[in-house]
Structures are given as structure tokens and as C-alpha cells.
Amino acid sequence: MTWLRKAKEGLKAQQRRRELPDGLWSKCEECGEILYHKELERNLWTCGKCQFHFRISARTYIKILLDEGSFQERFSEVVSTDPLRFRDARRYVDRIKKARESTGLTEAVLCGDGTIEGHPLVAAIMDFDFLGGSLASAAGERIARSILQAIESRHPLVILSSSGGARMFEGILSLMQMAKTNALLARLSDAGVPYISILTHPTTGGVTASYASVGDVILAEPKALIGFAGPRVIKQTIRQELPEGFQRSEFLLQKGMLDRIVHRSEMRKTLAWLLRFFAAAERLPHPPRRRAGESLARFRAASGPIPSPVGHAPTAAPSPVPERGTSPAAAPEPESSPPSPAGAKPSTE
Amino acid sequence: MNGTWLDFEKPILDIERKIEDLRGLATPESPEAMEELVRLERKADRLRKEIYAKLTRWQRVKLARHPRRPYTLDYIKVIAPEFVEMHGDRKFGDDPAIVAGFAVVEDMPLVIIGHQKGRDTKENIYRNFGMAHPEGYRKALRIMRTAATFGVPIVTLIDTPGAYPGLGAEERGQSEALARNILEMAHLKVPIISVVIGEGGSGGALALAVGDVVLMMENAIYSVITPEGCAAILWKDATKAEQAAEALRLTASDLLELHVIDELQDAVMRHVRSLIGTPKQELLDRRLEKYLKMGVYLEEATAAANGAPDASPPDPAPPPA
Ligand SMILES: [Zn+2]
Numbered sequence: 001m002t003w004l005r006k007a008k009e010g011l012k013a014q015q016r017r018r019e020l021p022d023g024l025w026s027k028c029e030e031c032g033e034i035l036y037h038k039e040l041e042r043n044l045w046t047c048g049k050c051q052f053h054f055r056i057s058a059r060t061y062i063k064i065l066l067d068e069g070s071f072q073e074r075f076s077e078v079v080s081t082d083p084l085r086f087r088d089a090r091r092y093v094d095r096i097k098k099a100r101e102s103t104g105l106t107e108a109v110l111c112g113d114g115t116i117e118g119h120p121l122v123a124a125i126m127d128f129d130f131l132g133g134s135l136a137s138a139a140g141e142r143i144a145r146s147i148l149q150a151i152e153s154r155h156p157l158v159i160l161s162s163s164g165g166a167r168m169f170e171g172i173l174s175l176m177q178m179a180k181t182n183a184l185l186a187r188l189s190d191a192g193v194p195y196i197s198i199l200t201h202p203t204t205g206g207v208t209a210s211y212a213s214v215g216d217v218i219l220a221e222p223k224a225l226i227g228f229a230g231p232r233v234i235k236q237t238i239r240q241e242l243p244e245g246f247q248r249s250e251f252l253l254q255k256g257m258l259d260r261i262v263h264r265s266e267m268r269k270t271l272a273w274l275l276r277f278f279a280a281a282e283r284l285p286h287p288p289r290r291r292a293g294e295s296l297a298r299f300r301a302a303s304g305p306i307p308s309p310v311g312h313a314p315t316a317a318p319s320p321v322p323e324r325g326t327s328p329a330a331a332p333e334p335e336s337s338p339p340s341p342a343g344a345k346p347s348t349e
Numbered sequence: 350m351n352g353t354w355l356d357f358e359k360p361i362l363d364i365e366r367k368i369e370d371l372r373g374l375a376t377p378e379s380p381e382a383m384e385e386l387v388r389l390e391r392k393a394d395r396l397r398k399e400i401y402a403k404l405t406r407w408q409r410v411k412l413a414r415h416p417r418r419p420y421t422l423d424y425i426k427v428i429a430p431e432f433v434e435m436h437g438d439r440k441f442g443d444d445p446a447i448v449a450g451f452a453v454v455e456d457m458p459l460v461i462i463g464h465q466k467g468r469d470t471k472e473n474i475y476r477n478f479g480m481a482h483p484e485g486y487r488k489a490l491r492i493m494r495t496a497a498t499f500g501v502p503i504v505t506l507i508d509t510p511g512a513y514p515g516l517g518a519e520e521r522g523q524s525e526a527l528a529r530n531i532l533e534m535a536h537l538k539v540p541i542i543s544v545v546i547g548e549g550g551s552g553g554a555l556a557l558a559v560g561d562v563v564l565m566m567e568n569a570i571y572s573v574i575t576p577e578g579c580a581a582i583l584w585k586d587a588t589k590a591e592q593a594a595e596a597l598r599l600t601a602s603d604l605l606e607l608h609v610i611d612e613l614q615d616a617v618m619r620h621v622r623s624l625i626g627t628p629k630q631e632l633l634d635r636r637l638e639k640y641l642k643m644g645v646y647l648e649e650a651t652a653a654a655n656g657a658p659d660a661s662p663p664d665p666a667p668p669p670a
Contacts, residue, residue: 004584040504053591054526077648077649077650078646078647078648079646079647079648079649080646080647081645081647082648083607083645084597086596086597087585087595087596088583088592088596089583089584106649136647137643137644137645138644138646138647140644141644141646144641165560166551166552166573166574167573168574168579168582168583168597169646170573170645171572171573171596171597171598171599171607172571172572172573172597172598172599172603172604172607172643173644174573174645175551175552175555175571175572175573176555176640176643176644177643178528178531178552178555179531179535179559179640179643179649180640180641180643180644182528182531182532182535182559183531183532183535183559183636183637183640184637184641186532186535186536187637188531189532190536205552205553206551206573208402208525208528209523209524209525209527209528209531209552209556210510210527210531210552211528212524212528213522213525213528213529214525214528214529215533227519227523227524228512228514228518228519228527228552229514229515229518229519229522229523233578234514234515234516234519237513237514237515238515238516240578242516243516246516246519247519255520255521255522256522257522257525261658265520277461282645299637299641300539332470347648
């Protein structure tokens with residue numbers, strides 16, 4: 001009878017496929033809910049039922065998060081080469097070519113500057129669809145240049161991560177990008193320029209073991225898989241099943257590894273609030289900053305020219321007091337919290 | 350001679366056995382045996398040179414993991430017999446997979462920190478095969494900060510398959526522990542000399558290896574992923590590790606070529622002495638510069654020149670409303 005059931009199921013699956021023509025419907029990876037593309041779009045590619053956040057492209061994040069038309073792409077000229085002449089079944093250069101064609105990006109990270117509600121920022125947005133959002137020489141160099149740009153402009157840095165880790169095809173050079181980016185982030189911190197790290201589904205491996213985990217503020221989208229080792233590797237190592245919800249945003253928040261979980265629909269508002277807060281902090285009287293800027297001149301040669309950022313500080317001095325009352329669901333919030341997801345179930349508590 | 354030997358070492362082992370046997374017979378009264386002994390010793394030397402010069406990358410991986418290789422505490426015993434080990438991260442626990450402590454070498458105070466593997470099964474369980482948990486990396490950072498407080502140079506010895514991938518490690522923030530060390534090591538205002546003495550396994554190695562100088566033993570490896578892990582992902586077959594080891598280019602001479610390590614020698618003290626007088630900011634600037642230069646990439650005149658659409662590509666995911 002098994003064969004019959006299987007055959008029937010196969011038939012049903014086929015019918016389902018027919019009922020779901022490409023481009024109209026999608027099935028939620030998490031809860032299986034069938035979702036209209038129109039509705040998905042309206043919800044910024046999140047499931048209305050279980051709040052699962054679909055993976056979206058770097059350019060889509062730019063559209064969602066930044067002020068319209070404010071984004072100026074930088075460092076796109078920095079691209080991968082093939083230093084190890086790496087090949088397995090395919091050549092690394094062919095993989096890059098294919099990734100470029102399928103994503104329209106030239107690397108796994110899209111860098112630039114822009115504004116959010118008028119507040120200037122330097123942004124680096126990773127794209128998982130480009131070779132699993134993996135970190136290698138060119139991506140590392142782009143991020144390094146973005147960090148330098150943030151130090152020189154004193155505009156806050158936002159890195160949104162979505163990555164399987166360091167890229168194998170560039171071997172040890174990929175690993176070294178973790179040192180390169182974090183060594184510069186140490187200077188960013190010296191200079192007193194804020195760094196907000198946003199973790200999305202999934203962020204693992206070398207990226208979590210470097211810049212993604214050292215933000216002054218670390219935010220994550222709900223239910224994102226975040227960890228050092230992937231679940232498969234851990235399962236193989238410890239030879240037991242992993243607990244429900246292990247390595248998801250909510251688990252990390254509980255373990256003290258995140259500041260907040262922010263629904264995609266609230267991310268722009270939260271970032272705007274944080275940028276306003278840090279802008280207010282920047283205006284406080286400060287003892288002279290350490291010589292971050294002057295000592296950096298020598299690194300420009302190592303890391304290419306730094307463009308002057310286009311962002312402008314908002315004219316009216318904003319108050320760092322958050323708009324409260326937008327989020328009745330977030331009762332146990334501390335005094336100075338940014339607004340939390342209003343429409344969505346607040347996943348922070 | 351007990352212990353484990355690798356297949357390609359067998360010819361050397363055979364001669365060494367013969368030499369052992371002859372030693373008992375070779376006396377001044379038997380000049381023939383003496384001659385034979387000298388001949389065999391020369392042959393063993395030649396064979397050793399020949400075999401080790403021609404090793405494949407995969408064979409070097411095996412050497413780097415050789416169970417008879419000296420580990421961190423073996424080096425410490427020789428160079429710093431007065432070593433005083435310090436314990437604990439002051440947050441969660443003490444991790445025996447990383448040893449850290451104070452030493453005085455040639456009148457120079459040093460902090461020495463390294464991954465520690467076990468020699469037998471029992472010891473390996475205690476040392477977790479040299480795979481540290483977050484508390485190991487946090488202990489290392491705590492003691493490195495102590496070193497910086499007192500201006501003491503730091504020597505790190507790298508020998509790990511990788512940071513431990515387990516439940517507790519993830520719960521306690523393995524990634525954060527590694528990331529924090531990598532960032533803080535760029536900050537520490539004392540000379541840092543890192544030596545890859547065996548296996549330099551990915552982030553778990555780098556988290557102790559952001560040094561002013563990175564040295565590597567001849568038959569050590571340093572890699573973004575284990576050859577087995579790489580093979581499992583790319584070839585879908587962990588037995589293709591030999592091919593992966595070739596592709597990854599993870600030996601000391603590869604890394605020298607890729608400008609990741611500085612030179613092939615173990616003269617740690619020479620580097621400590623040459624760095625100790627460096628002004629602190631200069632030291633940090635040079636360390637940063639070293640890592641900024643790492644990576645091989647192209648700078649295209651225009652992205653489009655390489656056939657890459659960049660200006661306004663079609664969005665792979667449908668745009669939001
Ligand atoms: Zn769902």
C-alpha cells in the first residue's frame with residue numbers, strides 16, 4: 001500500500017505545483033503557509049503567519065532601509081580574482097561569473113553610503129545569493145574600505161550580514177579578511193564612531209567569528225539562524241539532536257549575544273532611532289579623539305582611495321528621546337528603548 | 350620506538366631499526382659493523398631529507414597532526430622551564446584546551462599562550478583534542494590584557510583543528526569569543542609573536558594569531574577549513590581530503606608565498622627583542638597595516654569592463670512594495 005500512498009502523494013504534489021505558478025505564490029520555509037507574492041511584498045518578504053523572514057537581496061535591503069535615492073554605491077571596482085587557482089568539479093572563476101550573472105552584484109557585499117531619515121551612514125550589506133554570502137579578499141577589502149570611510153567621515157557604520165562564512169576558494173586569504181576587518185573595527189571604536197551589526201538568516205562561520213559579532217549594537221531579524229558552527233556540523237560532532245530553536249535569534253537573545261530582535265518592518269525605524277541617538281552623542285563635548293584620522297592616512301595606500309561621503313546631518317537637532325507609545329505590545333521596555341515591532345509579535349521578550 | 354608512524358615515514362623507520370640493532374654490535378673490535386653503522390646513518394639522513402622535501406600537501410597535513418609532534422607544553426618545557434600557568438576566564442570556567450601563563454626567557458618576561466592537544470585518549474578528552482570553548486579564548490584574552498597592562502610581550506603557539514563546534518560552545522558565544530579576540534589582539538600595545546606549531550585550524554587558530562609576526566614551523570598547516578571539511582562540502586566526499594589539501598594550499602611555503610606568514614623559522618626571541626622598543630602606536634599601526642595588505646583582489650576600471658552588470662541590475666529577489 002505504501003507505493004499507492006506515495007503515488008497519490010506524488011500526484012498531489014504535482015497538483016500543488018500546478019496550483020502555485022511561479023511568481024504568484026510562495027510557500028513559507030518555516031510553517032508551510034502559502035503566501036501571495038503581493039501580500040509577501042507588502043510584508044517586506046516576511047510570513048504573516050509565523051513571522052519567518054525570507055531571504056532578500058542586498059539591493060532590496062537598501063530599498064527597505066535607506067532613504068529613497070540616497071544610496072551611493074562604493075568600492076564596486078574591488079572584485080575577486082582567483083589567487084589559488086582553485087578548482088574542484090568547477091573552477092572558482094566560473095563560480096564567480098555565475099554568481100555575478102545570477103545576482104547582478106560583483107561581490108558578496110554591497111557597500112556604500114546614504115541616509116536614513118536624513119541621518120548619514122556608511123552601509124555594507126551582504127548578499128547570501130552571491131556564493132553563500134561568503135567572505136573572501138574582495139569582500140573583505142570592500143568592508144575594510146567602508147570602515148575607513150566611516151572613520152574618516154565619522155558617520156555610523158551599519159553592516160548587515162548574511163553569510164555562510166569564509167570562502168573556501170581563497171583559502172587562508174579568506175580567513176585573513178576576518179583579521180583585516182576586525183583590526184580596522186578596533187580603530188573605528190578608538191575613533192568613537194558607532195557600529196551597528198545586523199544579523200539576518202543565516203549568518204554563520206567566519207563572519208560571525210569576526211565583524212558580525214562585535215557591533216556596539218547587535219540587532220537580528222526574528223528566527224534567523226546565527227552561530228559559529230552550522231547545525232549539521234554540531235550534530236555530527238556531538239551525535240545528538242539539537243534542541244528546538246537552537247541557534248535562532250530568540251535563543252541568542254536569551255543567551256545574551258544580541259541587543260534586540262527587530263522585525264524587518266521595524267528595522268528602518270529602529271536604525272533611525274539609533275542613528276539619532278548616536279548623532280546626539282556626537283554633539284556632546286568630547287575630549288580630543290585619539291589620532292584615528294591622522295594615523296589612517298598611511299593605510300589609504302594599502303586600502304585604496306576613500307570617497308568623501310555624501311550624507312548630510314539633519315538640520316534640526318533631533319531629540320534622542322524615542323517616540324514612545326508606538327508599541328503597546330512592548331510593555332517591559334527599558335526607558336530608552338527604540339520602538340519595537342508594532343504590527344508583529346515582539347520577539348524580544 | 351613505539352608510537353604512531355605515518356606511511357611515508359616507513360623507510361626511515363626501517364633504517365632506524367637497523368641502526369638500533371647495529372648499535373649493540375658496533376664496537377671498536379668490529380670495524381665492519383662500525384662502518385656499516387656510519388653508512389646507515391648517512392643513508393637515513395639522506396632519506397629523511399629526500400622524503401620530507403618531496404611531501405605532498407596532504408602528507409604535510411598528516412605531519413602537522415602527527416601524534417608524536419611537540420605540543421605547546423613541550424615547547425614551553427624547553428624554552429621556559431619556569432612557566433607558571435594561569436587559569437580561568439573569570440566568567441565561566443577554565444578550558445584545558447588552551448594553556449596560558451607567565452614565563453621568563455633569557456631574562457625577558459613573556460606571556461605564553463597556546464592551544465594544547467593531548468598525547469593519549471585520556472589526555473585528549475581532558476584537552477578536548479585542542480579544540481577550545483569560548484572560555485578558553487576568553488581566558489587567553491584576559492591574560493593577554495594582563496600582559497598589555499604590564500608591557501609584557503606575548504607569544505602565542507597555534508595548534509588546533511578548530512574552535513569546538515558544540516552546544517555549550519554556541520550557547521556561550523563561540524563566534525563572539527573568536528571575534529573579540531581577533532579585534533582585541535589588533536589593539537594590544539605589546540609585541541605579539543604567533544607561531545603555528547602544528548595545525549592552524551581556521552577561526553579557532555586566528556583567534557590566537559593576530560600577531561605582529563606570524564611564524565610557521567616547516568611542516569605545519571594553516572587553513573580556512575580542514576581538508577576533510579572542504580572535501581565534504583565541495584566534493585561531497587570526505588575521503589577527497591587529499592585533493593582538498595592540494596587546492597587549499599595550506600602549507601608553510603604556500604602561506605609564505607601568499608604573504609600570510611613572515612618567515613620560516615622559530616627565532617621568536619629575535620622578534621620579541623626587535624619589537625620591544627617600538628613606540629606603541631607605531632606597533633599598532635604596523636600590525637594593522639600587515640593585515641590590511643592581506644587579500645588578493647582586482648580593481649576594475651569600470652565594473653562593466655569585466656562583463657559584470659553593476660549599474661542597475663535586475664533584482665534577484667522581487668522588490669518590496
Ligand atoms: Zn511562516
